[in-house]
Amino acid sequence: MPTIRPELPEDYPAVFEIHRRAFGRPEEAKLVEKLRTVADPQISLVAVCEGDVVGHIFFSPVTIEGQPSSFQALGLAPMAVVPELQNQGIGSLLVKKGIKVAHSMGENIVVVLGHAEYYPRFGFKVASRIGLCCEFPASDEAFMVIELEPRALRGRSGIVKYLPEFSAV
Ligand SMILES: CC(C)(COP(=O)(O)OP(=O)(O)OC[C@H]1O[C@@H](n2cnc3c(N)ncnc32)[C@H](O)[C@@H]1OP(=O)(O)O)[C@@H](O)C(=O)NCCC(=O)NCCS
Numbered sequence: 001m002p003t004i005r006p007e008l009p010e011d012y013p014a015v016f017e018i019h020r021r022a023f024g025r026p027e028e029a030k031l032v033e034k035l036r037t038v039a040d041p042q043i044s045l046v047a048v049c050e051g052d053v054v055g056h057i058f059f060s061p062v063t064i065e066g067q068p069s070s071f072q073a074l075g076l077a078p079m080a081v082v083p084e085l086q087n088q089g090i091g092s093l094l095v096k097k098g099i100k101v102a103h104s105m106g107e108n109i110v111v112v113l114g115h116a117e118y119y120p121r122f123g124f125k126v127a128s129r130i131g132l133c134c135e136f137p138a139s140d141e142a143f144m145v146i147e148l149e150p151r152a153l154r155g156r157s158g159i160v161k162y163l164p165e166f167s168a169v
Contacts, residue, residue, distance in 0.1 A: 002054065002090050004097040007044040014053035015046065022080035027169045031078060034165040035060050043074070043101050047081070047090045055081040057094040059102060062111055064132065066158020073109035073145075074102050075162055095122050099148065108152035109145060111160055116141035131157025136166075 007015060012033075019029035035042065039060035047055030057079040064071050076098065081090045099122065102110055111127060112119050113134055124144035127133065130153055134143040143160075147153055 002047040002049045002093060004045055004047050004093050007046045007056065011046050011053050011056075015056045018054065018056050018082055019078060019080045021083055022086075023078075028078040028080065031165060031169050032056070032058055035163065038163060038165060041074075041105060041107075043098055043105070045094055045098055045101070047094055049085065049090070054085050055079075055090045055094050057098045059098055059110070060163055062163075063161045064109075064156070064158040065161055066131075066156050070158070071156065073111060073160070074107045075160070076110055076112040077114070077162075077166070091118075092122070095119070099123075099146065103148045108149045109147055111143070111145045113138055113143050116144070119144050122146065127160070131155070133159055135159055135161050 015032060016029040019032060020026050035058060036044065041061060043059040045057050046053045059074045059076050062073050062075040064073055079091065079094060099110060111132065112124060113136065124146045126141055127143045127145040128140045130145065132145055
């Protein structure tokens with residue numbers, strides 16, 4: 001059974017390799033390196049299996065530019081699990097723990113741009129149905145949001161802007 005814990009500096013090389021291998025390219029791994037230095041607040045968790053770091057999840061701030069005012073939320077991205085251990089529930093443990101940590105930090109809204117069939121199982125809903133859209137081109141179903149407190153969005157709508165580092169990926 002994997003354990004989930006906060007990422008430590010000595011995990012950085014393993015985390016780089018997890019993203020590089022899971023995504024089949026280095027861009028997401030490099031994005032994590034940049035986000036660690038600029039994202040505030042940030043959540044960075046790893047999954048550890050028999051002493052090996054095998055999964056990673058990161059959350060960074062997003063700004064929801066809306067009416068009547070802009071407000072901040074968290075964006076889940078990127079996350080990855082080593083290819084040989086995917087589909088064994090490790091990603092789910094990372095998402096659930098990440099959401100729990102976000103809530104304990106006082107965050108009430110988390111967005112994700114990702115697999116439309118995967119994130120709804122954790123409570124994410126199609127964001128456009130509650131008035132949020134993503135600055136990046138994506139299908140409607142791929143951009144999702146979860147409210148960690150009832151009515152956290154309170155009918156507020158707007159465009160979700162990620163940190164500039166995401167634009168390079
Ligand atoms: C997405 C990812 C993090 C999930 O981690 P995991 O440990 O395999 O996930 P879990 O075991 O908790 O859940 C497995 C479920 O995820 C689904 N899933 C995995 N990859 C998926 C994909 N590319 N598209 C849609 N669903 C996917 C599986 O079909 C499975 O669904 P099921 O439970 O209905 O059978 C992992 O597959 C991964 O690293 N993928 C490559 C990188 C990536 O795509 N990251 C996410 C970007 S949004």
